[in-house]
Amino acid sequence: MKKLKYALFTGCTAKQSTPEQYMSTFAVAEKLGIELVELVEASCCGASHLQDYDDFLSLVLNARNIAYAEKHGLTMVTICNTCQLNTAMTKHRLDNNSELKEKVNEKLKEVGLEYKGTSNIIHFLYAIIDDIGLDKIKEMVVTPLSQFNIAPFYGCHNIRPSELQNESHKTAENPYNPRSLDDLIIACGGNSVDYVEKNKCCGFHVELQAPHTSAVLSGKAVAGAMDNNADWMVTPCPLCHLKLDTQTNHLSEAIGREIALPVLHMQQMLGLALGCSNEQLGFKHHIEKVNFI
Amino acid sequence: MSTHTITTQQVNFKVFRFNASEDYLPYYENYTMEVTSEEVVLDILNRIKWELDGSFSYRRSCRHGICGACAIKVNGRSTLACKERMNDMIELFGNELTIEPLSIKRAVKDMIIDKGDFWQKHDAIHPYLISDVQEHPEHEHLVTPKEAEELLEADLCIQCGACHYACPVVEVNSDFFGPAAFAKAYRFEADVRDDAHHERLQELHKEKQGLWDCVKCFECAEACPKDVNPIDKITKLHQMLFSEGVATSNVATRHAVAFKNSIAKFGVLDEGGMILYSEGTSIVKHIPLAIKMFTKGKIVPPWGITKSENLDEIKKLVASSSTAKF
Numbered sequence: 001m002k003k004l005k006y007a008l009f010t011g012c013t014a015k016q017s018t019p020e021q022y023m024s025t026f027a028v029a030e031k032l033g034i035e036l037v038e039l040v041e042a043s044c045c046g047a048s049h050l051q052d053y054d055d056f057l058s059l060v061l062n063a064r065n066i067a068y069a070e071k072h073g074l075t076m077v078t079i080c081n082t083c084q085l086n087t088a089m090t091k092h093r094l095d096n097n098s099e100l101k102e103k104v105n106e107k108l109k110e111v112g113l114e115y116k117g118t119s120n121i122i123h124f125l126y127a128i129i130d131d132i133g134l135d136k137i138k139e140m141v142v143t144p145l146s147q148f149n150i151a152p153f154y155g156c157h158n159i160r161p162s163e164l165q166n167e168s169h170k171t172a173e174n175p176y177n178p179r180s181l182d183d184l185i186i187a188c189g190g191n192s193v194d195y196v197e198k199n200k201c202c203g204f205h206v207e208l209q210a211p212h213t214s215a216v217l218s219g220k221a222v223a224g225a226m227d228n229n230a231d232w233m234v235t236p237c238p239l240c241h242l243k244l245d246t247q248t249n250h251l252s253e254a255i256g257r258e259i260a261l262p263v264l265h266m267q268q269m270l271g272l273a274l275g276c277s278n279e280q281l282g283f284k285h286h287i288e289k290v291n292f293i
Numbered sequence: 294m295s296t297h298t299i300t301t302q303q304v305n306f307k308v309f310r311f312n313a314s315e316d317y318l319p320y321y322e323n324y325t326m327e328v329t330s331e332e333v334v335l336d337i338l339n340r341i342k343w344e345l346d347g348s349f350s351y352r353r354s355c356r357h358g359i360c361g362a363c364a365i366k367v368n369g370r371s372t373l374a375c376k377e378r379m380n381d382m383i384e385l386f387g388n389e390l391t392i393e394p395l396s397i398k399r400a401v402k403d404m405i406i407d408k409g410d411f412w413q414k415h416d417a418i419h420p421y422l423i424s425d426v427q428e429h430p431e432h433e434h435l436v437t438p439k440e441a442e443e444l445l446e447a448d449l450c451i452q453c454g455a456c457h458y459a460c461p462v463v464e465v466n467s468d469f470f471g472p473a474a475f476a477k478a479y480r481f482e483a484d485v486r487d488d489a490h491h492e493r494l495q496e497l498h499k500e501k502q503g504l505w506d507c508v509k510c511f512e513c514a515e516a517c518p519k520d521v522n523p524i525d526k527i528t529k530l531h532q533m534l535f536s537e538g539v540a541t542s543n544v545a546t547r548h549a550v551a552f553k554n555s556i557a558k559f560g561v562l563d564e565g566g567m568i569l570y571s572e573g574t575s576i577v578k579h580i581p582l583a584i585k586m587f588t589k590g591k592i593v594p595p596w597g598i599t600k601s602e603n604l605d606e607i608k609k610l611v612a613s614s615s616t617a618k619f
Contacts, residue, residue: 012562013564016591016593017564017591019591040601041603043561043601043607044556044561044562046556047552047562049548049549049552050549050553050556052535053531053532053535053552053553053617053619054535054616054617055528056614057611057614057617060614061611064607064610107613108610111610113606156510157509157511160510160511160514161514161522174386176368176386177368177386200510201461201512203508206506206508208545208568208571209505209506209543209544209545209548210503212466213508217461217465246585246591284589284590285589287586287589
């Protein structure tokens with residue numbers, strides 16, 4: 001099989017507040033035989049906030065990021081749900097509106113770039129499911145996670161809006177009954193925990209303006225996982241990770257009960273199963289101690 | 294052709310039952326039924342009532358997807374019972390289906406809920422044209438097709454409540470207007486005939502009602518049976534606040550603007566600097582967490598940020614493409 005090669009859009013968070021996600025992405029890619037070309041020229045995706053303020057600028061900046069992936073002739077892989085949403089949304093809007101695409105390209109021309117629409121945008125989770133396959137991943141597991149009950153937390157911007165999300169990957173996802181992360185847990189040998197909040201919102205995007213709402217939503221997610229006997233949680237989104245891992249005291253206060261669980265990035269879970277070292281997976285950067293390794 | 298063949302399959306339904314005037318707690322009744330490929334969800338509700346239990350209660354009226362009365366949830370997914378084909382539900386969820394009202398905590402009897410909060414919020418945004426209409430106009434008040442397109446089909450809303458009761462913020466914050474009310478507000482904000490443009494926007498901007506408290510989860514877009522896409526309208530209202538000069542400085546507006554500033558400077562985000570810009574002096578409340586994160590290597594100081602390569606391109610694009618002002 002030809003070696004898989006992707007253009008990696010890390011997003012901002014992996015390079016700052018979740019360094020463990022950056023490290024574990026590369027560690028896992030090596031184990032899976034994936035070559036990652038980091039898009040070092042890329043800017044922030046706007047995280048749905050720039051979009052509230054300056055929609056056209058956000059389109060131009062995201063189109064620029066995609067143009068760099070296109071220059072490499074590679075599929076763009078994201079490791080943050082919100083990067084995935086905003087980049088894929090840009091692609092969708094430009095590919096379906098030639099007038100808008102022309103306007104954006106007029107701007108990109110000023111810096112010698114062009115958005116063509118030739119690169120697919122896909123989150124790492126779906127890229128490995130589509131291009132490697134769960135069966136193959138299962139074969140590669142050296143340390144099955146069979147003693148763990150693992151609660152998947154999907155994060156909104158990988159599953160909704162489903163029409164947009166399902167454009168990027170072959171494995172259709174039902175946002176009301178998502179399977180991808182559950183299936184990855186099972187492929188890693190773990191027991192996937194079913195709970196109501198697994199496809200719900202963590203509240204990250206209103207953390208500053210509505211801290212109580214934000215904390216209640218995250219708090220309910222951790223509580224739901226705990227009530228269904230989860231040993232730990234796993235998520236494909238670094239923003240969800242920040243909510244669930246870094247401030248359990250706030251979450252506990254908001255929902256009126258003590259809660260806390262270790263929360264792993266999907267790359268860390270996969271890394272554990274594929275035999276990466278704890279150092280490679282960056283567990284020392286967690287706030288909630290990863291107490292089982 | 295197979296599309297003309299009526300097929301039948303067995304489905305197990307778990308149906309929410311509750312009578313607020315008699316029951317202390319709700320319960321679920323199980324029904325096993327043969328479902329044909331011709332049926333919609335409303336047919337199942339009808340058959341439960343007509344064939345199995347006459348006391349089963351639900352709202353229905355037009356049977357054409359325009360009155361919005363029959364919205365319920367199937368396996369947690371909001372749906373208009375009269376429009377949703379059973380085959381599609383089985384394809385999505387399999388043969389075990391749970392039928393519930395839009396909001397369990399607002400249940401009055403079985404599928405019937407008290408939508409009082411929905412209508413109260415709907416009314417509060419002044420959901421009508423506010424305009425000095427001449428009694429005897431000399432000319433027609435023409436709206437061009439291009440102007441009508443600006444509504445972005447927000448006028449297709451049938452007030453079924455599917456998005457409102459799918460919204461996680463509505464569940465947590467009872468002051469939050471919710472996606473339906475905001476989409477309706479947009480419908481009139483975008484109408485060229487409306488004269489209350491500024492006033493309505495200003496009211497929406499007030500913090501308590503929470504135009505800025507939308508968590509961007511897209512539950513509303515997913516739930517809407519008419520493809521109104523309420524979150525898109527909420528984003529449009531945010532943009533309008535800035536473009537119309539109505540936005541005042543608060544933590545949410547500063548946060549949106551901080552993205553542009555940070556991108557212009559670094560290409561990427563200066564996470565710490567942005568929180569400082571957004572919060573102002575309120576930054577102190579974040580200090581304990583910041584210390585904890587710093588000790589775990591989760592905070593990069595401004596001088597340690599890896600800037601985007603070819604940053605000059607980004608600076609140039611921000612200067613030439615930016616249209617918003619604050």
